[in-house]
Amino acid sequence: MSEPFDEQAAMQHYLVCGTEDCQKNGQFYCNDCHRSLCEQCRDEHLINPKTKIHEIVLYRHRKQQLPVEKCELHPTRTVDMFCRECQIALCSKCSTMTEHHTHTFDDLEEIYSEKYAAWQGEFSKIQKYFLPTSLGLKTDIEEDATQIKKIMESIRTSMKAEAESLKNLVDEVTSENIKHTHTMENSLLKMLKSQETTYEDYMAYLEYMSDEFQEYLSITNQKLLFSKTLKIQVIPETTKPVPPVFTAGQFNKHDIIKLLGRVNVPNTKPEKRKIQAMEAESTHMKSTKKQLEQSKEKSDEKQTLCLSSSVTKVREYSVPGVDSARHVSVDKPGRFWVSDSNGNLVQTDLQGNLLQKIQTSGRDEGYHTATQDGDLIYTDKYKKVIYKITSDKKITEFIKTGDWTPLSVHSSRINGDILVGMDIGKEAKVTRYSKAGKEIQNIQRNNQGQELYSNLHYITENINGDICTSDYNKSAVVVVNKSGQHRFSYTGQGSRFYPYGICTDVLGHILVCEGLSNTVHLLDQDGGFLAFILSPQQGIKYPCGVCVDDENNLYVGQITNTVTVYKYLQ
Incomplete structure (x- = not known):
């Protein structure tokens, strides 16, 4: 059911027309007058004889206005001309001076606009090509480092195994050698024992002979001296043992290296890393034909979409199973997930049927996200x-996030990366993981070493790769580019700003809920405030979670269990 257009509410919701006393939506822009125009004022502008030749474009395609700079020689004049010959900027009065009498002048605003567009183009190349390509190369290097570590660990394991094998062989040979010495020792001792026995027997023989000779020498047996012949057996001969000699092995460190092997770097020329050509960027970023077609459709759609003159309520749901709608994640067409402050996470369809319900630890955070593959x-x-x-x-x-507490999560629509807002104590950071769950990047501090974050309760990604976070403690939307460099912080339109749910759309707008004023702010991708897209006048009560689906419908979860769907693009 559509709500009637409230012109007074539109004054608050959109960029106001720059025509005096006109409070309509200024969705167009005059590049000559440098002011926004509503549709009616644009038509009047084009038929007015004084302004009909002016260039009028959609507001997002506007030329950047030349910064005001006063002339040093003529302080009441503004610098708005460029001298080709002198290559300097000057005012119109300077151009009439003698030294510039014959010189050629260009409109400085045109030059500025061209330069601005050129630098924007270069900036776009940085964001869309150079940074992603460099990040890819950095990731390749990290993967190579991981692979090198695995290879070196494998080599060390092989070395230890070779050394252990050689040690076992050394122990085996040494054991056999020692055993052989025992055998040799026993053989020699046995031989010596035999010789010892020979002399023991001979000495016994000599004792016997001594006793017998003593008997012959007695007076009573003197006759025997004449009848017996004296003959003593000769001393037996024996040989001395020849002791074994140990011949030490002849080896050195080089011989051991030959046995165990060594690590060498192959004499191979390193292969250069492949850098994707910039012309092929779109195919580099997309992996399938289906994704390419979807990308083209979205690009075509982006060229035709613009802010509508009013916000239209499409439908409204009372979500079963939750007592509030703190965060919304649109799943496949016709299904979405909602979480409340008690940790209930439910999936419902467009008819309000409860499809799934699980209990989680989540509370007032954007702690769930639907992936391009249909998972949550x-x-x-x-x-x-x-x-x-x-x-x-x-x-x-x-x-697993280790010691860090994961609070918010977002699945990238650009490449499927997972962005996680997490904290530990008083520190907070954003960690990027690949689709497979591998840690790629950590973002925590700016170039001056200052902490970027404090309370990362909601997180999303813009079409240019910017990471947008809603930081309640800092009272700000903090935005960094994909390399982690701080771009801007948005702190609201009043003295106090309490951001909650955050999302982006196909045009690069940033939409963020604000709890104090019960509004949804609409920003451009550079942090410029465009409108209060929703406010209490439209029945919004404490908006908490926002999400835009593939059909550019805006889902808004409130402090009740209500999710309302709006159309705000046309």
Whole structure:
């Protein structure tokens, strides 16, 4: 059911027309007058004889206005001309001076606009090609480093195994040699024992002969001296043992290296890393034909879409199973996930039927996100684990975050990376993981070493790769580019700003809920405020979570269990 257009509310919701006393939506822009125009004022501008030749474009295609700079020689004049011959900027009065009498002048605003567009183009190349390509090369290097570590560890394991094998052989040979010495020793001792026995027998013989000769020498037996012949057996001959000699092995360190082997770097020329050509960027970023077609459709759609003159309510749901709608993740067409402040996470369809319900540790955070593959990823801040729910309702452990507590999560629509906002104590950071769950990048501090974040309760990614976070403690939307460099912080339109849910759309707009004023702010991708796209006048009550689906419908979750869907692009 559509709501009637409230012109007074539109004054608050959109960039106001720059024509005096006109409060309509200024969706167009005059590059000559440098002011926004509503549709009616644009038509009047084009038929007015004084302004009909002016260049009028959509507001997002506007030329950048030349910064005001006063002439040093003529302080009342503004620098707005460029002298080709002198290559300097000057005012119109300077151009009439003698030294510039015959010189040629260009409109400085045109030059500035051209330069601005050129630098924007270069900046776009940095964001869309150079940074992603460099990040890819950095990732390749990290993967190579991991592979080198694995290879070197494998080599060390092989070395230890070779050394252990050689040690076992040395022990075996040494054991055999020692055993052989025992055998040789026993043989020699046995021989010596035999010789000892020979002399013991001979000495016994000599004792016997001595006794017998004593008997012959007695007076009573003197006759025997004449009848017996004296003959003593000669001393037996024996040989001395020849002791074994140990001949030490002849080897050195080089011989051991030959036995054990050594590590060498192959004499191979290193292969250069392949750098994807910039012309092929779009195919480099997309992996399938289907993704390429979807990308083209979105690009075509982006060229035709613009802000509508009013916000239209499409439908409204009372979501079963939750007492509030703190965060919304659109799943496949016709299904979405909603979480409340009690940890209930439910999936429902467009008819309000409850499809799934699980209990989680989540509260007032954007702790779940739908992936391009149709899965849901959600964080568990107590277990410090990120889980994945597949289409068959199977829940698996996906990523462990160590000591860091994961609070918010977003699945990139650009490349499928997983962005996680997490903290530990007073520190906070954004960690990027690949689709497979491999840690790629950590973002924590700016170039001056200052902490970027404090309370990362909601996180999303813009079409240019910017990482946008809603930081309640800092009272700001903090935006960094994909390499982690701080771009800007948006702190609201009043003295106080309490940001909650955040998302982006196909035009690069940033939409963020603000709790104090019960509004949804619309920003351009450079942080410029465009409109209060929703406010209490439209029945919004404490908006908490926002999400844009593939059909550019805006889902808004409120402090009740209500999710309202709006159309704001046309």
